[in-house]
Amino acid sequence: MTSWVPGITVAVMGRIEVRELEYFLAVADELHFARAAERLGIAPPPLSRAIAQLERRLGTTLFDRTSRRVELTAAGRAFRTEARATLSSLDRAVTRAQQVGCxxxxxxxxxxxxxxxxxxxxxxxxxxxxxxxxxxxxxxxxxxxxxxxxxxxxxxxxxxxxxGLDTHHVTTERPVALVAADHPFAEQDAVPASALLHDPAYTADLPALGLDALVDLVATGQLIAVVGDSAVDRTGEHVVAVPVTGLPVIDVLLAWxxxxxxxxxxxxxxxxxxx
The missing domain is CATH 3.40.190 (D-Maltodextrin-Binding Protein; domain 2)
Structure with a gap:
């Protein structure tokens, strides 16, 4: 049975510096010590010593080195993924700490x-x-x-x-189809979702535009857009919002x-x- 050493991860990480993770990732990206050193703004010998020290601390080899090439070992590939995630998490932590409360x-x-x-x-x-x-x-x-x-x-x-997010319910929206005022759907009290599929102007994937731009496309007959009913008060006289049956209501939340x-x-x- 493999013996377990309590706290080994904490002890190792307590000695690893952010700088060493940055050095490791530079070499892992470049697979060339001289290029990585140039990218970091340091000389190659200190970089090589830092990587060797990191490997001693981890107790495993991160790179296979020869005079012609540098390659990540299996351990190096695994460490690259986690090191990158660690630095990203640290960046987010710093940003959030600076922003919270102010x-x-x-x-x-x-x-x-x-x-x-x-x-x-x-x-x-x-x-x-x-x-x-x-x-x-x-x-x-x-x-x-x-x-x-x-x-x-x-x-x-x-x-x-x-x-990973907490949420708070804001409202419930009902789906409406935005159609041009002269479209046949505009005369109906409601339109089935299945009927929208037969209209060439309908698309389930709306273009990445603001509501005003979408309304302009609808008003000119180029688009039928299904949106939440909170948009009704911004449609103008040339666009009609028709309730859509056969689609679920949508809970709108705040998430953080x-x-x-x-x-x-x-x-x-x-x-x-x-x-």
């Missing part, structure tokens, strides 16, 4: 409709914290923006992958990192609670 609250939201759902909440937040304390990050990859540290909190639908202790997010969530 500065602009960045809200990731789909272009157009998302900000409308939070209109009153954001107005209340600004009234409390002052002007220029909220920034919208317009993207259709809201959860990625939060996970990558480009936003603090995101407006998402419940169908998205939300592992599960380990976040940001008081700004807590305040935003509190403002979105029903009065």
């Amino acid at each position: 500065g602009v609250l960045r809200i990731a939201t789909p272009p157009g409709a998302g900000s409308g759902l939070l209109r009153e909440v954001v107005r209340d937040y600004i009234a409390h914290h002052g002007r220029d304390t909220v920034e919208f990050v317009f993207t259709r990859e809201q959860t990625a923006a939060v996970r990558e540290g480009r936003a603090d909190v995101a407006l998402v639908c419940s169908a998205e992958e939300l592992t 990192p599960a380990d976040s202790h940001d008081p700004r997010i807590a305040h935003l969530v509190g403002l979105s609670e029903p009065a």
Whole structure:
């Protein structure tokens, strides 16, 4: 049976410096000590010594070296993946620590409709914290923006992958089809989802545009777009929103990192609670 050494990972990591991980990744990317040293702005001998020291600490060889080539070992390939993830996590931790409790609250939201759902909440937040304390990050990859540290909190639908995120229910939206005012669907009280499939202007994958641009495409007969009913008040006189049957309602949520202790997010969530 293999014996277990308590705390060995903590002990090893306690001696590994961020600089050494950066050195290792430079060599792992370049597979050439001289090029890696040039990239890092140091001489090759200190870099070679740092890698050798790292290998001694880990108790394994990370690179196969010959006079002609440098290659990652199996252990090196595994360590490269984890080292890169460690540095990325550290970067996110630093960013979040600098931003928590101060500065602009960045809200990731789909272009157009998302900000409308939070209109009153954001107005209340600004009234409390002052002007220029909220920034919208317009993207259709809201959860990625939060996970990558480009936003603090995101407006998402419940169908998205939300592992590792805490959530708070904001509202429930019902699907509506935006059609040109002179389209036959505009005369109907509701349109079945199956009927949309037969119209050449309908697409399930909306172009990456803001709501105003989508409305322009609909008004000119180039597009039929299914969106949440919060968009109805922004359609104008040339576009009609028709309820769609056969599609589920969508729960809209605020989502943020599960380990976040940001008081700004807590305040935003509190403002979105029903009065």
